[in-house]
Each structure stands twice: as structure tokens, then as C-alpha cells.
Amino acid sequence: MAVIKYSRQREAIKEYLSQTKEHPTADTIYMNIRESYPNISLGTVYRNLNLLVEMGEVLRINGMDGSDRYDGHTQQHYHFLCNKCHKILDLEMESIDHINDTANKDFPGKVEGHVTYFYGKCNECK
Amino acid sequence: MAVIKYSRQREAIKEYLSQTKEHPTADTIYMNIRESYPNISLGTVYRNLNLLVEMGEVLRINGMDGSDRYDGHTQQHYHFLCNKCHKILDLEMESIDHINDTANKDFPGKVEGHVTYFYGKCNECK
DNA sequence: ACTGTATATAATAATAACTACTATTATTTT
DNA sequence: AAAATAATAGTAGTTATTATTATATACAGT
Ligand SMILES: [Mn+2]
Ligand SMILES: [Mn+2]
Ligand SMILES: [Zn+2]
Ligand SMILES: [Zn+2]
Numbered sequence: 001m002a003v004i005k006y007s008r009q010r011e012a013i014k015e016y017l018s019q020t021k022e023h024p025t026a027d028t029i030y031m032n033i034r035e036s037y038p039n040i041s042l043g044t045v046y047r048n049l050n051l052l053v054e055m056g057e058v059l060r061i062n063g064m065d066g067s068d069r070y071d072g073h074t075q076q077h078y079h080f081l082c083n084k085c086h087k088i089l090d091l092e093m094e095s096i097d098h099i100n101d102t103a104n105k106d107f108p109g110k111v112e113g114h115v116t117y118f119y120g121k122c123n124e125c126k
Numbered sequence: 127m128a129v130i131k132y133s134r135q136r137e138a139i140k141e142y143l144s145q146t147k148e149h150p151t152a153d154t155i156y157m158n159i160r161e162s163y164p165n166i167s168l169g170t171v172y173r174n175l176n177l178l179v180e181m182g183e184v185l186r187i188n189g190m191d192g193s194d195r196y197d198g199h200t201q202q203h204y205h206f207l208c209n210k211c212h213k214i215l216d217l218e219m220e221s222i223d224h225i226n227d228t229a230n231k232d233f234p235g236k237v238e239g240h241v242t243y244f245y246g247k248c249n250e251c252k
Numbered sequence: 253a254c255t256g257t258a259t260a261t262a263a264t265a266a267t268a269a270c271t272a273c274t275a276t277t278a279t280t281t282t
Numbered sequence: 283a284a285a286a287t288a289a290t291a292g293t294a295g296t297t298a299t300t301a302t303t304a305t306a307t308a309c310a311g312t
Pocket of ligand 2: 149203215216
């Protein structure tokens with residue numbers, strides 16, 4: 001796949017992700033795009049999500065539960081998972097990139113980055 | 127399931143996990159236990175891993191790639207994932223639990239903990 | 253605007269990781 | 283040793299995701 005051609009399906013996915021504050025699964029995205037494009041296929045959603053992640057236009061959040069989540073807001077930020085209602089929230093907090101240095105200290109290889117999420121009780125559930 | 131009864135299959139899994147320094151998948155564990163228990167079923171491996179994780183005798187590491195990894199060494203420690211050879215290594219480093227406080231600062235809910243792993247190039251791959 | 257070619261799509265099949273079910277077997281209690 | 287209970291092997295089912303393929307769309311060159 002050398003040249004990337006426009007598709008309204010991909011545009012709709014990007015649009016939907018940029019305007020939601022949630023962190024939807026591929027299936028949730030599918031359900032929503034369906035309202036404007038009833039014939040869109042789930043495979044198309046997955047393929048475009050992979051493309052968008054690869055292009056850096058969308059973030060993939062994985063490991064929180066069974067299925068991957070997607071985030072249209074690509075500036076670096078951290079996530080919080082509520083243990084009770086399982087909502088995923090953005091965390092506004094100062095950088096913790098220094099933990100890379102901590103990790104590097106006695107490590108023979110090279111630590112380049114980290115993946116972190118926080119968990120606990122959200123405002124409503126605590 | 128009120129009472130937990132002994133089983134040599136479960137014992138073999140625990141034994142295998144306690145002596146390996148790797149972080150095997152359920153399937154890898156299955157392959158290895160098979161050498162001493164050729165009839166063990168993959169379902170038995172999964173069921174016992176879940177049990178052992180629940181009992182706190184084994185750690186589950188998820189989100190690194192498609193399938194969960196298991197760790198027989200249960201003292202809290204961090205992991206490193208090599209981007210090139212995809213090995214998972216233990217990281218000996220000082221505690222970074224203070225990042226919970228950082229995350230809590232302006233958060234209306236209650237941050238109780240975090241999940242973190244580091245990535246980069248291991249000693250052989252860098 | 254018309255045509256050719258490459259890319260994207262919908263629909264569907266396939267895969268991978270894991271869980272559920274059930275008849276049999278192993279462990280523990282009595 | 284017999285009864286009671288839990289674990290197992292073997293298998294079927296689920297869920298999330300990827301692969302396949304025939305058709306549709308985008309778009310560069312005329
Ligand atoms: Mn986010
Ligand atoms: Mn470890
Ligand atoms: Zn909550
Ligand atoms: Zn490596």
C-alpha cells in the first residue's frame with residue numbers, strides 16, 4: 001500500500017474519535033459510524049484504526065481489559081481506569097517521564113519509554 | 127468451589143513458573159508441562175493459572191502483546207519489553223510508587239495504584 | 253469528462269486466545 | 283473402604299481481531 005487514498009469511512013472514524021471524550025472500542029466506533037454509514041463493515045473500522053494508529057493520528061490503549069480502546073487526542077496524556085464502573089478517564093497531571101531514568105539506572109539495555117495507566121475509584125464511585 | 131484440592135498439574139505449573147526467569151504465555155507453559163504430563167489439557171493450564179493469580183501465587187502480566195504472560199516471582203517488580211527481540215525482562219529499580227501521588231493531585235476520584243512497563247532495546251539488541 | 257490503475261470497501265471466512273461444559277478421575281472426608 | 287467433592291481431559295463455544303476476495307471508489311493522466 002504505497003499511496004493512501006481518501007475514504008469517507010476513515011474520515012468519519014477520525015471525526016468521531018476527535019469529538020468524543022470517551023475511549024471507545026472498535027465495536028463501539030463501528031456502532032456509531034453505522035448511523036451515518038449503515039453499510040460500513042467492522043473490518044473497515046479495524047483496518048482504518050490500524051492505519052490511523054500507524055500514522056500517529058489516533059492512540060491505541062490496550063491491556064485495560066479484553067479489547068483495545070482508541071483515543072483521538074494524540075497529545076501525550078495518562079489514563080485512569082475505574083475499578084468499579086470501568087470508565088476510562090483522562091488524567092491531567094505533570095510529566096512522569098523521569099521514571100525512564102529511574103528504570104535506566106542499573107539496566108544494561110536502553111529504556112526508551114514506558115506505558116502506564118492508573119486505577120482506583122472515579123469521582124462517582126468513590 | 128469452596129475447598130481447593132491438591133493437583134499435581136497445578137503443582138507442576140507452580141514449579142515451572144518458579145524456576146523459569148522468562149515470562150511465558152499459557153501456551154508455552156502448556157508445552158512445557160506436557161513433557162511431564164502429556165495428557166494435561168490447555169483448559170487445565172488456564173484454569174489453574176487463573177486460580178494461582180487469584181490466590182496471589184502467580185502474577186499475570188497483560189497488555190504487552192496479544193497474550194497474557196505469567197510470572198512466578200510475586201514480589202513487586204517492573205518489567206521491560208525489548209522492541210526488537212520482544213523478550214520480557216525483570217527490572218531491578220527503586221520504587222516509583224510516588225507517581226500515584228502525582229496522579230492523585232488534581233484528580234477528583236481516588237488513584238489506588240498503577241500498571242507500568244518499560245520498553246526499549248535490551249542489552250543484546252541495542 | 254473518459255479511462256486506467258491502484259487502493260478501499262463490504263461481506264465473509266479464518267484465526268488466536270481464552271472460557272464453558274461434561275463425563276470421568278483424583279483427592280479428601282467420613 | 284465408601285461417599286462426597288473438586289479437578290481433569292477432551293471438546294465445544296466465545297470474543298476480539300485479521301485475512302480473503304470480488305466489487306466499488308479515488309484520482310492521475312489524457
Ligand atoms: Mn485519553
Ligand atoms: Mn518478572
Ligand atoms: Zn467509577
Ligand atoms: Zn532484545
